[in-house]
Amino acid sequence: MAVIAFIGNGNMGGPMAANLLKAGHDVRVFDRVPEAATKTGGKVAASIAEAVAGADLVFTMLPAAKHVKEVYGGSKGVFLHAPKGALLIDCSTIDVDSARKLNVDATGRGFAMLDAPVSGGVAGATAASLTFMVGGSDEAFARARPVLAAMGKAIVHAGPAGNGQAAKICNNMILGISMIAISEAFSLGERLGLEPKTLFEISSKSSGQCWALTSNCPVPDIVPTAPSSHDYAPGFTGDMMLKDLKLAQMAARGVRAETPLGSEATAIYAEFAERGHGHEDFSAIIRMMKNYAGKQID
Numbered sequence: 001m002a003v004i005a006f007i008g009n010g011n012m013g014g015p016m017a018a019n020l021l022k023a024g025h026d027v028r029v030f031d032r033v034p035e036a037a038t039k040t041g042g043k044v045a046a047s048i049a050e051a052v053a054g055a056d057l058v059f060t061m062l063p064a065a066k067h068v069k070e071v072y073g074g075s076k077g078v079f080l081h082a083p084k085g086a087l088l089i090d091c092s093t094i095d096v097d098s099a100r101k102l103n104v105d106a107t108g109r110g111f112a113m114l115d116a117p118v119s120g121g122v123a124g125a126t127a128a129s130l131t132f133m134v135g136g137s138d139e140a141f142a143r144a145r146p147v148l149a150a151m152g153k154a155i156v157h158a159g160p161a162g163n164g165q166a167a168k169i170c171n172n173m174i175l176g177i178s179m180i181a182i183s184e185a186f187s188l189g190e191r192l193g194l195e196p197k198t199l200f201e202i203s204s205k206s207s208g209q210c211w212a213l214t215s216n217c218p219v220p221d222i223v224p225t226a227p228s229s230h231d232y233a234p235g236f237t238g239d240m241m242l243k244d245l246k247l248a249q250m251a252a253r254g255v256r257a258e259t260p261l262g263s264e265a266t267a268i269y270a271e272f273a274e275r276g277h278g279h280e281d282f283s284a285i286i287r288m289m290k291n292y293a294g295k296q297i298d
Helices: 013-022 034-038 048-052 065-073 096-108 121-127 138-148 163-191 196-203 238-255 260-277 282-292
Strands: 003-007 026-030 057-060 087-090 112-115 130-135 152-159
Touching: 003 013, 003 048, 013 026, 013 057, 013 121, 026 048, 057 065, 065 087, 065 096, 087 096, 087 138, 096 112, 096 163, 096 238, 112 138, 112 163, 121 130, 130 138, 130 163, 138 152, 152 163, 163 196, 163 238, 163 260, 163 282, 238 260, 238 282, 260 282
Parallel strands: 003 026, 003 057, 057 087, 087 112, 130 152
Antiparallel strands: 112 130
């Protein structure tokens, strides 16, 4: 079993670290909120340096690129304190350019590094059923795969450094657009006198079928496990969706790709967040779709 440092033990990182511990690994955890680290069951470190000492692998799950850069490259960071030869795996969702630059920096310092963002939300992190989208060398991917298997069911090598992040933002752009389309369809159906459960029964078995409908249905009490059936308690917040959509738009501008639906989805989720609903599950966007039809959600 491996010695693993896991930095960032929040809603996603906490259960991921706990699953590594269940798999029998020696897991050292560090979070700027000590209580979050304690909940994982791993050995709580007082610093990044203490967490990574002697580590075979270092995982990070952090909110944004600025945090990732500081944790790896800062004066108290991983690059200065992890043993040379350790495999570094960042599971945060950040911009593609930052991921590629970090990989270059890591390689220059004697480390192998992977960008490995995930899909599946808190439920997937808890159930060890995440999808990992991994960017980096073939050798590093082969080394990481057995360990990633303790946290996920689908582990896909997306290509060289940065491609894991590219896959994540493209996937979540599809998801964000899909949820808006589903919300519009249910709102329209309701105004036309169509029962939501009837529309679900039809669309879930025909060409409207997709994950956002069948697993994360935005209408309450149709899919029992969906956040909508639990007052939109988040598996994946609107704020997180907005972050990923903004990353997709940044990437699109960088390569001059046309993404008009992605752009519109970003604007819609920005309004959702501005109305004070960014802490809710992203599927709560359906209530704003109804608001456009004259119903208030604030």
